Amino acid sequence: MGTRFKINLDDCTGCGVCEDTCPQVFKVVGEKSSVNNDAIDKNLAAATEAKNSCPDKAIVSA
Amino acid sequence: MIRTLDASDFIEPEKKRLLYPDSLSSLTNLRKGEASPRPYNPEVQECRELFGIKGALCQKDKGMVVYREGEDGNSFYLLQKGSITLNINQGMIVESVKPFEFFGVESVFSKKWLTTAIVNDDAELYEFKNSDMMNTIDFRKGSELLKIVEQAYTMERIRLLYKISPFIGNNENELNDIVEGITIMPFKKGQIMEPEDGEGLYIVLEGKMILVREDISNSADSVYQNGDIIYKPLFKLAGEEDGELLKLNEKIVQKMINTSMPFKNRIGEEIKKIEKCAKPAGKKQKRSEPAAQVMSDNEQKPPAEMENKADIKEEKNKERLNTHEIRLFLSASPVFGSIGLEEKSKIAKCAELACFDKNQEIIKAGTFGEGKFYIIKKGQVKIIKTNNRGNIITVGWLEEGDFFGEQPLIYNVENNETIISLTNIELLAIDNHSFRGLYDYYPSFKKTIISRLKERAIGFSEIENNLKALSIMNFMIENGLTYAANLKIYELNKCINCFSCVKACKERHGIARFRRIGPKYSYASIPQSCRTCKHPTCLSKCRKSAIMREENGEIAINSKCVGCGLCAKSCSFGAIEVIESEIVNGKSKRKAVKCEHCRSYSNCACVSECPTGAIKHVEPRAYFKHLLTQQEVK
Numbered sequence: 153m154g155t156r157f158k159i160n161l162d163d164c165t166g167c168g169v170c171e172d173t174c175p176q177v178f179k180v181v182g183e184k185s186s187v188n189n190d191a192i193d194k195n196l197a198a199a200t201e202a203k204n205s206c207p208d209k210a211i212v213s214a
Numbered sequence: 215m216i217r218t219l220d221a222s223d224f225i226e227p228e229k230k231r232l233l234y235p236d237s238l239s240s241l242t243n244l245r246k247g248e249a250s251p252r253p254y255n256p257e258v259q260e261c262r263e264l265f266g267i268k269g270a271l272c273q274k275d276k277g278m279v280v281y282r283e284g285e286d287g288n289s290f291y292l293l294q295k296g297s298i299t300l301n302i303n304q305g306m307i308v309e310s311v312k313p314f315e316f317f318g319v320e321s322v323f324s325k326k327w328l329t330t331a332i333v334n335d336d337a338e339l340y341e342f343k344n345s346d347m348m349n350t351i352d353f354r355k356g357s358e359l360l361k362i363v364e365q366a367y368t369m370e371r372i373r374l375l376y377k378i379s380p381f382i383g384n385n386e387n388e389l390n391d392i393v394e395g396i397t398i399m400p401f402k403k404g405q406i407m408e409p410e411d412g413e414g415l416y417i418v419l420e421g422k423m424i425l426v427r428e429d430i431s432n433s434a435d436s437v438y439q440n441g442d443i444i445y446k447p448l449f450k451l452a453g454e455e456d457g458e459l460l461k462l463n464e465k466i467v468q469k470m471i472n473t474s475m476p477f478k479n480r481i482g483e484e485i486k487k488i489e490k491c492a493k494p495a496g497k498k499q500k501r502s503e504p505a506a507q508v509m510s511d512n513e514q515k516p517p518a519e520m521e522n523k524a525d526i527k528e529e530k531n532k533e534r535l536n537t538h539e540i541r542l543f544l545s546a547s548p549v550f551g552s553i554g555l556e557e558k559s560k561i562a563k564c565a566e567l568a569c570f571d572k573n574q575e576i577i578k579a580g581t582f583g584e585g586k587f588y589i590i591k592k593g594q595v596k597i598i599k600t601n602n603r604g605n606i607i608t609v610g611w612l613e614e615g616d617f618f619g620e621q622p623l624i625y626n627v628e629n630n631e632t633i634i635s636l637t638n639i640e641l642l643a644i645d646n647h648s649f650r651g652l653y654d655y656y657p658s659f660k661k662t663i664i665s666r667l668k669e670r671a672i673g674f675s676e677i678e679n680n681l682k683a684l685s686i687m688n689f690m691i692e693n694g695l696t697y698a699a700n701l702k703i704y705e706l707n708k709c710i711n712c713f714s715c716v717k718a719c720k721e722r723h724g725i726a727r728f729r730r731i732g733p734k735y736s737y738a739s740i741p742q743s744c745r746t747c748k749h750p751t752c753l754s755k756c757r758k759s760a761i762m763r764e765e766n767g768e769i770a771i772n773s774k775c776v777g778c779g780l781c782a783k784s785c786s787f788g789a790i791e792v793i794e795s796e797i798v799n800g801k802s803k804r805k806a807v808k809c810e811h812c813r814s815y816s817n818c819a820c821v822s823e824c825p826t827g828a829i830k831h832v833e834p835r836a837y838f839k840h841l842l843t844q845q846e847v848k
Contacts, residue, residue, distance in 0.1 A: 167778030168757040180757065207778045207792075207804060 163210035174198035287321035296337030404582035421457015547615025564648035593639025698745035708828035715820035777804025
């Protein structure tokens with residue numbers, strides 16, 4: 153299995169930094185972000201960058 | 215560079231090949247590379263006798279000036295190769311001279327040149343000094359004399375043509391017949407040529423050409439190179455690489471087909487190719503009909519039906535523009551405000567939206583670009599030009615409602631300006647055909663364009679000669695002051711470095727919202743703080759609608775901000791900062807902060823606390839205009 157991420161919905165503010173950094177994996181739906189784990193392996197570098205750039209540290213490894 | 219004609223002029227130094235043998239019958243000698251000792255080609259000799267004067271052959275490189283407006287002159291020129299533009303007011307093009315045309319003739323009569331001639335493309339030209347024989351010369355286009363000169367030049371080309379594939383195997387007499395019916399058309403990369411009524415036969419002498427068509431996917435087949443034949447082209451032709459095109463009359467083509475078998479075979483292949491290409495374009499055509507009629511059949515359909523089809527296609531491919539919105543935008547613009555409603559509607563109908571990012575090159579000098587006319591809908595661009603001394607300088611910027619890219623469309627010359635976007639911009643792009651329609655049929659549109667170009671040319675020439683204004687303008691463009699509406703400036707000649715401005719800001723807001731570092735011009739220094747840009751990049755990034763423009767134009771951050779920092783990242787002046795504002799439930803809360811010019815107070819803390827009045831809130835354009843005039847007075 154490849155890398156998998158999870159969104160901590162309590163912390164997520166839906167600011168969209170993750171979607172801005174890696175739109176293939178993250179998408180803001182409503183007020184919260186969602187993650188497409190199938191696409192992570194293809195865009196690993198960008199997805200990791202998005203995880204680190206989250207201002208609320210709401211993206212965690214699953 | 216200037217020297218008189220002699221025998222070496224007619225021999226190419228590299229190839230040692232004779233370009234002007236004494237007569238056509240020496241083609242056999244030509245093949246062997248033997249040079250004839252005769253000094254002049256008979257045609258050129260005849261031409262010289264006709265003139266009764268001595269012409270000097272000059273070679274001029276691109277960008278050189280042949281003569282300048284206002285200078286005393288006593289000679290005139292005949293262009294043999296390349297192209298030359300005649301300018302007035304240092305940059306306003308009035309005419310472009312093509313091969314085998316006279317120019318500079320006005321100096322013969324007025325003893326002064328009325329235009330500036332600039333070489334647009336490496337040129338060869340004959341200079342003739344004024345003489346008593348001047349009155350007998352026929353300067354008109356297409357005169358006997360010009361015909362003789364042109365024929366001499368064409369003969370030389372025919373000898374080149376002898377080596378090109380469609381004509382290999384033809385004898386000298388056949389080639390001799392062709393001479394009168396051919397025309398040589400030079401083309402540039404990106405230039406679009408419209409064949410007249412789909413008639414005639416074209417042969418590519420040099421360079422590459424492609425057919426411009428949208429509906430056929432296999433574009434690789436339609437690249438034409440050295441020696442390829444293009445017969446009755448249905449579509450427009452576009453240059454892929456610089457080169458020359460040879461055009462044959464319909465009569466000559468028929469003659470060639472009758473006399474020469476290899477030529478007939480080549481034409482047959484070409485016709486088959488065209489028919490193959492044309493089939494997907496119109497399914498209703500009958501097989502027996504020639505391909506050239508397919509397009510005309512389509513054109514003759516009722517206009518309403520055609521329009522509907524076009525609409526559906528466009529909707530599929532691209533976003534339709536709101537015509538009403540564009541009409542309103544054009545009415546509000548200072549340039550196009552005066553044109554009629556019909557013209558506005560026409561522009562709105564044929565325009566396409568084109569978007570470019572910041573610092574992107576939209577048009578490059580020395581090319582034909584995409585052959586489109588652009589109207590700026592949103593944003594700003596800067597204009598870079600090469601001045602008379604050969605230096606590359608920024609001469610100005612264009613704003614919303616202004617236009618550019620008109621030079622190749624109106625004068626059929628290359629752009630002499632490079633256009634680079636200063637901000638993210640939206641443009642209305644109008645293609646060549648629609649623009650010609652507007653320009654030719656609506657006098658008010660033409661008048662608007664011409665008067666604006668004149669205005670611009672005068673402005674550019676003024677700013678080129680005023681070095682101080684030029685340096686201030688460059689400073690403004692480089693530091694993004696052209697699109698700033700309201701910003702802080704502190705004057706170093708008054709500042710005593712007491713830092714009371716920073717202290718006052720910190721006292722009022724809890725944190726200093728500006729830093730006293732940044733670009734300087736003379737004594738005016740611009741701190742790192744919000745400039746209230748006209749086209750802000752920070753607004754569009756925010757998903758929470760936390761950063762908004764208020765009614766008075768001020769950009770403010772409200773309580774919805776979650777401190778993600780996207781706005782701070784997108785601001786290219788570093789005016790936004792993200793700070794940890796408070797701690798809620800053990801977690802620190804972040805917030806973006808920027809100078810809001812003390813919007814909820816009656817006065818600005820920094821301005822009111824400054825003991826010497828060094829710091830100011832100003833509109834940058836007015837301030838720098840004042841700075842310029844003030845310094846000039848001193």
